[in-house]
Every structure is written in C-alpha cells, then in structure tokens.
Amino acid sequence: MAAGLALAALAACDDPAWRNPATSKGTAELTPEVNDAAVAGLVKLRPQNQAKFTVVKPMPPLPDWGQAVLGKSLKGLFPSRAPCIGNVDAVRTRYLGVPEGVTVVGWAWDPQTKAAPPRVLLVDDSFLIRGAGVTGALRPGVPKARPDITSPNVGWEALAPRVVGSLDAWGVLADGKTVCRLGHIAL
Amino acid sequence: MRSDTSNLTPATPGAPRWGLCVAYALAATLAVCWPAWPGMMSFDSLYAYEQSRTGIETTLWPPMHAYLFWLSRRVGAGVGGLFAFQTFLLFFGAAVSLNLLVRRTFWALAGLAAFALAFVVAPELYGTALAHWRDVTTTSFAMAGLAAWLLAARYRAWPALALAAASFGVAAALRYNAVLLVVLIAPLMVWAPFLRTEAPARTRALAASLLVACFGLAWASTHWRLPDFRAMPDPHSFAGTQEFDLLGISACADKVYLPPLMTAGWPITPRQIRMAYDPRHLQLAFRPQPGAPQILETDAQGQVEHVWPHAVKREFGCYLAHRTAVFVQQMGLAKHDRFIPGYSRIDPNPYGLTLAHPRAAAAVSYYVSTRAPQLWRRPFPLYLLAPIVVAALWWRRSPARRLFLALLGGAFAYPALLFFAAPAADARYIFPSSILCAFILAAGVAALMDSSAGIRSAASPAPRS
Numbered sequence: 001m002a003a004g005l006a007l008a009a010l011a012a013c014d015d016p017a018w019r020n021p022a023t024s025k026g027t028a029e030l031t032p033e034v035n036d037a038a039v040a041g042l043v044k045l046r047p048q049n050q051a052k053f054t055v056v057k058p059m060p061p062l063p064d065w066g067q068a069v070l071g072k073s074l075k076g077l078f079p080s081r082a083p084c085i086g087n088v089d090a091v092r093t094r095y096l097g098v099p100e101g102v103t104v105v106g107w108a109w110d111p112q113t114k115a116a117p118p119r120v121l122l123v124d125d126s127f128l129i130r131g132a133g134v135t136g137a138l139r140p141g142v143p144k145a146r147p148d149i150t151s152p153n154v155g156w157e158a159l160a161p162r163v164v165g166s167l168d169a170w171g172v173l174a175d176g177k178t179v180c181r182l183g184h185i186a187l
Numbered sequence: 188m189r190s191d192t193s194n195l196t197p198a199t200p201g202a203p204r205w206g207l208c209v210a211y212a213l214a215a216t217l218a219v220c221w222p223a224w225p226g227m228m229s230f231d232s233l234y235a236y237e238q239s240r241t242g243i244e245t246t247l248w249p250p251m252h253a254y255l256f257w258l259s260r261r262v263g264a265g266v267g268g269l270f271a272f273q274t275f276l277l278f279f280g281a282a283v284s285l286n287l288l289v290r291r292t293f294w295a296l297a298g299l300a301a302f303a304l305a306f307v308v309a310p311e312l313y314g315t316a317l318a319h320w321r322d323v324t325t326t327s328f329a330m331a332g333l334a335a336w337l338l339a340a341r342y343r344a345w346p347a348l349a350l351a352a353a354s355f356g357v358a359a360a361l362r363y364n365a366v367l368l369v370v371l372i373a374p375l376m377v378w379a380p381f382l383r384t385e386a387p388a389r390t391r392a393l394a395a396s397l398l399v400a401c402f403g404l405a406w407a408s409t410h411w412r413l414p415d416f417r418a419m420p421d422p423h424s425f426a427g428t429q430e431f432d433l434l435g436i437s438a439c440a441d442k443v444y445l446p447p448l449m450t451a452g453w454p455i456t457p458r459q460i461r462m463a464y465d466p467r468h469l470q471l472a473f474r475p476q477p478g479a480p481q482i483l484e485t486d487a488q489g490q491v492e493h494v495w496p497h498a499v500k501r502e503f504g505c506y507l508a509h510r511t512a513v514f515v516q517q518m519g520l521a522k523h524d525r526f527i528p529g530y531s532r533i534d535p536n537p538y539g540l541t542l543a544h545p546r547a548a549a550a551v552s553y554y555v556s557t558r559a560p561q562l563w564r565r566p567f568p569l570y571l572l573a574p575i576v577v578a579a580l581w582w583r584r585s586p587a588r589r590l591f592l593a594l595l596g597g598a599f600a601y602p603a604l605l606f607f608a609a610p611a612a613d614a615r616y617i618f619p620s621s622i623l624c625a626f627i628l629a630a631g632v633a634a635l636m637d638s639s640a641g642i643r644s645a646a647s648p649a650p651r652s
Contacts (some may be wrong), residue, residue, distance in 0.1 A: 016441040016512060017269035018505075019461055026441035026457030034446055034490075054451045056485045093450055096485060174412070 007098055051094035051102065057149070059101030062159050065119075066132025068177045073177065076172060084117060084180035085149070088169045092157070100116045107139050107154045108171040108182050116154045117171030117180065130167060133158025155174040163187060198340040198382040199287040200637070201295060208286060212279035213298050219274045219306075222547035223317040225267030227530040228540060232319035236266060236538070243412035246296035247422035251322050251408055252362040264272070266540060272320060273327040277316070277622070278303075280330030287337040287629045288587055289637045298633030305625035309566050311519070311614040312621060314529020317548075321361045322618040328358040329368050329619060330626070333594075336372075340382035348380060348398055356401030360408045364604050368619055371596030373398050375589060382590065387582040426486040427610040431469040434482070435509025436502045438464040444498040445482070446490030453480035466512035468611040469527040516612035517605060521563030528559035528614045559614070566617060569624035573598060576631035585638060591631055598623040 018169040019022060043063060062070065093137035108117050122131030139153030160167060171180040220226070228236070235248060239256035246307045281302055289295040306313040316323055332354030339347035352491035355373070358365040378393035380386050412419055430449070437444045441457045465471035472482050486492060498507045512646035515521055531552035533540050558564055559633045580588040601620035609616060 016439075016508060018441070018508065019459040019464065019512070021458045024441055024461055025457070026443070026456035028443060028454040028456045030447070031442050031444050031501075033494050033501065037498070050453060050480070050518060051451070056483050096448070096451065096483065110416075137261060151229070164513055 010127050017137045047120045048056060051091040053092065054094045054096065056096045058097035058161040059095040059099050059103075059161055062132055062161075064135070066121075066159075069121070069129050069132065072129050074121065074123045074129055078170075078172065078177060078179040080111070080178040082110075082151045082173060084171055084173070084182070085111060085146075086154075086169070086171060086180075086182035088167075088183035091160050091185065095161055096163070099161045101159055102131075102163060102187055103157055103159055104133075104167065104169065104185060105137070105155065105157050106169055106182060108135055108156055108169075108180075109142075109149045109151075109154050110171070110173055110180070111148070113174055114150060114155070115174065116151065117173050120156045120158045120169045120182070121172060121179070122158050122167040123170055124165065124167060128150040130162060131158050131160025135171075142171075194551070198343075199337055200290040200634075203283050203288045203338065203341075204286045204292065204295065205615075207299075208279055208282035208294075211303075212275045215278035215303060216271055216275045219313070219316050220267070220271050222544055222551045224270070224543040225265060225540065226533075227318040227542075227548075228266075228533040228536070229318065229320070229530050230534060231321070233534055233536050233538075233540075234618070235319075235321075236540075240538075245420070245422055246409050247424055248359055248414055248420045249321070249362065250356065250410045251405075252324060254274075254408075255324065262400075263418070264487030266319070269324075273324045274316060276327040276331050277323065277562045280327065280332075280334040281622075281626055281629075283334035283625070284330065284337050285633065287334070287341060288590075288630050289633045290381040290405035290635050294637040296635045297636070298629045301632065302611075302625055302629035305569070305622075305629070306477075309564055309621070309625075310555040310558040310567065311525060311566060312618065312625070313551070315618045316560060317555075318615070320615050321558065322531075322603040322615045325358045325361040325365045325555060326619040327621045328354045328361065329365060330622070332358065332369070336376060337382075339380070341437045345393075348376075348394060351376070352394075352397040352401040355398070355533060356405040359402055360405035361510070362619075364410070364601060364608070365619065366402065367600040367604050368597040368623065370600045371593035373402075375593045380587075381507060405462065423486060423492075425515070425608070426491055427469055427484075428608055429491050430484070430486070431472075431610050432506060432509065433491060433498055433511075434460060434464045434472050435466065435512070436498050436505045439505035439508050442502075444494060444502075446494055448486040448487035448490055449483055450480040451483060455480050455482070465507070466612060467516050468613070470611070498652050510606055513609055513612050514602075514606045517609060518567050518570070519614065520567055525559045525565060525614055526612050529555040531556070566614075566621040566624075569628065570602075571622055573624040573627040573631075576623060576628055576635070579635055580631055583635060583638065585634060587634055591627055594623055594627050598627065 011021055012168045028150050029031055029123055035099055047160040086106060088104060088106040091102050092105045095101045104122060106119060107167050118135060120133045120135060121129050124130050135156040137157055138152055139155035140152040141154055142154050166184065166186040168184050170179045171182050236256050238244060238253035243250045243253060255269050271530060282299055285298045285519050286295045289298055308458050316424040332351045332394060335347050335354055337353035339351055376398060377391050377395045380390050410419060433444045437457060438461045443455060443457060463472040463482050473484055477482050515569060516526055519525055533542055573595055577591045580591050598620045602617050605616055
C-alpha cells in the first residue's frame with residue numbers, strides 16, 4: 001500500500017502545474033544570483049542583432065587571403081573607391097565556440113563590370129579589416145527586385161571573429177585595388 | 188583453478204552447469220543479435236566507434252567503449268563482434284550465477300526462463316539490448332563479475348576472484364556510476380571473499396587490494412588515454428546536468444536563473460523557459476521555439492557552474508520538484524509515454540554500417556515501441572517486487588540472503604544517483620539496475636522454490652514400494 005501511495009505521488013509529478021506556461025507570471029529580469037555573476041565580470045555584452053542560427057561551435061577558418069589582411073587598414077590596402085550596389089542583410093550564424101565569430105550575409109553588384117565584386121571585407125569603425133568573404137551565393141530575389149542586376153549569383157557570406165560591435169561591408173572589385181561600400185550592421 | 192581446498196563444502200548450492208549456460212546464452216544472443224545485426228547505433232555508439240579508429244579525443248564518454256570496439260575490429264569481428272560479445276556475456280553471466288545459486292536443475296531452468304521473460308514483458312530491456320549502448324556493456328560486465336565471484340566462492344579460486352574484480356572494474360570504466368551498482372557487493376566481497384564470513388584477515392586484505400586496483404585502473408582509464416597514456420582534459424561532464432537543473436529550477440520558480448550566454452545574450456521569460464523545458468531530456472530544450480530565443484547547449488563559459496549552487500540553495504524545493512519530474516520519466520512512471528525505450532536504426536555514418544536484416548529490425552523495433560509504453564510493461568514493477576523477494580529470502584534465512592541484499596542495494600543505489608545526476612530520462616539509463624532487479628526476481632524466486640522443494644522432500648515420508 002505504501003508503495004502504491006509512493007507511486008501515485010510520483011506519478012502526480014508527471015505533469016506538475018509549474019510546467020504550464022500559461023500560469024507563468026515571471027519576468028525576464030535576471031535573478032540576483034545571475035546578476036552577481038554579471039557583476040563579477042562573467043557575463044558578456046548583449047548582442048544587438050539576433051542571428052538566424054546560434055551554435056556552440058568554433059567559427060570556421062577564414063580563407064587564406066582573408067587571414068592575410070586581417071587587422072590591416074582598408075585605406076592602406078585599397079586606396080581607390082568606386083560606387084556599387086549592395087546590402088548587408090543579416091547576421092546569419094553566431095559561433096560561440098573558440099574562436100567566437102559571426103557569418104554576415106548580404107549581396108553586391110558592380111554596375112561597371114555587370115558582375116558581383118568577387119570578394120567582400122568586413123571593417124570596423126577604425127577602418128581596420130575584421131572579416132572576409134566571397135560572393136557567388138544564389139540570391140534569385142535580387143534580380144527579380146532589380147532588373148538592372150542580371151545575375152542571381154550576387155549573394156555574399158563573410159566571416160568575422162567577433163560577436164559584438166558593428167561592422168561595415170566593403171566589396172573588393174575585380175581589379176583587386178578598388179573597394180566599394182555595401183552597408184553597415186550592428187552585431 | 189582450485190587454489191584452496193581446506194573447506195570442501197561448496198559455498199554455493201548449485202553447480203555452474205556449463206553446457207546449459209552456454210546453450211542458454213547462445214539462444215538469447217541469437218534472439219537479440221540476429222534482428223538487429225550488427226547492433227543499432229546512435230550518435231554515442233558511432234562516436235565511440237569513430238574513436239576506436241581515430242584515437243581518443245575526449246573522455247566525456249568514457250573511452251573503454253572505444254577500446255572494446257577496437258578489440259572487436261582487431262580480432263576481425265567488426266562492430267557485430269562487440270554486439271554479440273556483450274549480449275552473450277550478459278546472459279552467460281546471469282545463467283552461471285543463477286545456476287550456482289539454485290541446486291535443482293528444474294528450478295534453475297525456471298529461473299533462466301523467468302530472466303529471459305523479463306526482456307519480453309518489459310520490452311524496453313529488449314529494446315536497449317538491441318543497441319550498442321554502454322549501458323548494456325556495463326551490465327554485461329557486472330553480470331560477468333557476479334558470476335566470476337560466485338565461481339570463486341564455489342571453488343575458492345583466487346583467479347576467479349581477480350576476474351570478478353576486473354569485470355566490475357571494466358563496468359565502472361564504461362560508466363562511472365556502475366560503482367554504485369556494486370556499492371554493497373564490493374564490501375561483501377571484502378568481508379566474505381568466498382561467501383563465508385570466517386575469512387582470515389589476509390584473504391580480506393587481498394580481496395580489498397584486488398578491488399582497489401581494478402577500480403583504480405577504471406578511474407585511470409577515464410583520465411589517461413591509450414595507447415600513448417596522454418592525460419586527457421577534464422570533460423566537465425556535470426555541466427549538462429547543471430544546465431538542465433537551471434532550466435528546471437527557472438521553470439518551477441517562475442524566475443530566470445539562466446546565465447545570459449545560454450540564450451546568446453537574449454532576454455528570456457520564465458514562460459518561454461517553461462515552453463522549452465521538458466523533463467525527459469535536456470536536449471529537448473534546445474529545439475527552436477517560435478517567438479522565443481534559442482537555448483544553447485553550453486556551460487556559458489563557466490557561468491552555469493557559477494550560478495548552479497546558488498540557484499539550488501535558493502530554490503531547493505524547486506530543485507527537488509524538477510529532479511522528481513525527471514525521475515518520474517526515468518523510472519517509467521509518467522502517464523503517457525516511455526522515453527526512448529530502444530533504438531531502431533543505425534544512424535547515417537561514413538563507415539558503411541547498415542542493418543543486415545532491416546525487416547526483422549523493423550519488426551522488433553515496432554514491438555518495442557508499441558509495447559513499452561504500456562504501464563504494466565514498464566520497469567518499475569521490477570523495483571517493487573525485488574525487495575519483496577529479498578525480504579522473503581531473509582525471512583526464510585536463505586544462505587544467499589546477504590548476497591541478494593547486496594545486489595538489491597546496487598539496484599537501488601544506481602537509480603538513486605540518477606535522481607540527482609541524470610541530464611535526461613532515457614530508458615536505457617536504468618538498464619543495469621533493471622536487469623539486476625530482474626535477476627534478483629528470477630534467481631531469488633528460483634532459490635526460494637528450490638529450498639522449499641528441498642524441505643518438502645526431506646519432510647515427506649518414504650515412497651511406498
């Protein structure tokens with residue numbers, strides 16, 4: 001009988017009232033225990049832009065050419081500017097492993113060569129290069145919205161080893177010396 | 188094998204009956220292995236197999252499983268070799284133990300049939316046995332250890348005692364918590380190495396040394412890898428449980444105890460935590476919820492470990508409520524479902540491992556998945572009946588009562604730790620203790636009937652001529 005009562009009591013815990021989301025009245029405010037951790041410097045800055053995917057994995061490595069220009073001045077490496085069309089769409093993936101980082105995505109189009117700039121650089125407020133990527137990703141929606149763009153392969157993806165702050169995206173044109181600004185994003 | 192013949196009265200009432208045990212284990216191995224050949228494999232199984240080929244990268248999963256895969260491949264038996272070995276060992280160990288504990292062949296056969304029947308009546312036992320899960324291998328070595336110990340007692344043989352200690356050591360190397368499975372058996376082995384309480388101090392010291400050495404090696408196997416003996420970093424395997432606890436405590440207390448990095452810095456409400464929380468498995472909380480930030484599988488760079496003790500202390504009632512909710516699922520007491528009562532496939536893999544008999548595998552998997560949720564076919568009745576059998580053995584003053592009590596202690600200590608430490612309520616986690624309970628029932632009742640038959644035959648008048 002005691003065993004039966006114990007079983008009944010345990011089975012009652014199968015679906016306790018506290019599991020019902022509808023009865024929740026709590027707020028998103030952090031409890032003092034978590035706040036203490038924040039005060040102790042354990043809690044990081046909160047990102048401003050929610051990524052489509054967040055994974056606890058290391059950021060994939062940058063391409064070799066991108067690694068070579070990381071930390072260098074955009075102005076020093078690419079003195080020429082030109083106009084182009086493009087955008088920074090979103091933070092697609094946030095990597096929380098070691099190294100941390102983000103994949104930023106967008107699209108780009110060079111009206112002079114009627115092609116997408118082959119490479120993209122991500123640059124911080126001091127014009128230092130913080131990330132790199134390439135174009136060629138399929139974006140069929142872009143030529144649909146803008147008939148002057150004649151290729152669907154105008155999408156780009158770029159990696160940057162940082163998860164907070166903001167970045168500007170610059171396209172590197174086919175001559176390898178000229179850059180054009182594509183847009184800005186807060187991570 | 189015999190090293191001491193000073194006391195000629197056998198310590199066990201029965202004999203090993205080798206032929207019967209081999210035949211029984213072979214039949215059971217065929218019934219388990221043929222439909223699932225070369226063994227169902229989940230992520231855990233394939234990861235261990237991969238590490239057997241590429242070397243040990245982490246001790247988050249104890250590497251002994253990878254070593255056993257390596258041995259199986261080394262002798263040319265492939266993945267299936269380990270599958271057949273662990274299944275045979277489980278049933279052979281149980282059969283030898285049961286035969287040693289029961290004098291009459293009839294009651295030994297009845298006990299063996301009852302033990303096999305447990306896999307049919309509680310299909311999650313069968314479903315778990317079909318897979319390459321460490322829970323099964325752990326149980327196999329634990330049962331082999333028991334058999335070796337009983338053989339050591341019967342023949343007063345030190346090599347068999349060493350084999351028993353080694354088997355328990357391998358079981359502990361496969362699953363840390365297997366130490367609890369033998370939490371009373373180990374002291375009993377020291378106090379009565381050959382099941383006789385009049386053991387000299389030297390014998391007890393030797394038995395203790397054997398156990399310490401084997402459990403020490405088991406511990407070492409999770410800290411240094413083979414073959415280069417390189418020290419492995421601490422895998423922080425408790426972080427998953429702590430993350431699960433913070434989710435459960437937050438859901439119950441209606442407060443947010445999740446460090447911000449668990450949601451990549453995005454604010455989350457207790458309502459959203461309740462939507463994500465599921466006491467069946469931590470991983471279920473990581474599923475994307477519409478309109479809610481995604482909860483990540485992370486120790487949040489040490490924040491989870493930092494916040495956990497404070498949260499448990501502050502919300503101890505909620506901590507117990509959450510752990511009880513997990514335990515209810517773990518023991519099969521939940522009303523509607525049984526969580527992962529088996530595994531029905533070999534996950535996609537680059538090694539070309541596929542099921543040899545997919546139709547048979549589908550048939551047995553269907554049987555397990557449809558029958559396991561039935562309330563009366565869940566494992567908890569085993570845990571209710573086993574103490575009754577042990578109580579009956581004590582009431583009848585059975586010579587094996589201490590042994591059965593030690594087995595029962597292990598069968599209860601094992602899930603007791605899971606109450607506090609389980610990061611999930613997979614049915615397979617209690618496979619070792621459920622099998623121990625099934626063995627206690629089968630062997631205990633057979634031993635009781637055996638001794639009753641003995642009393643009756645001794646008391647009955649001589650047959651008329």
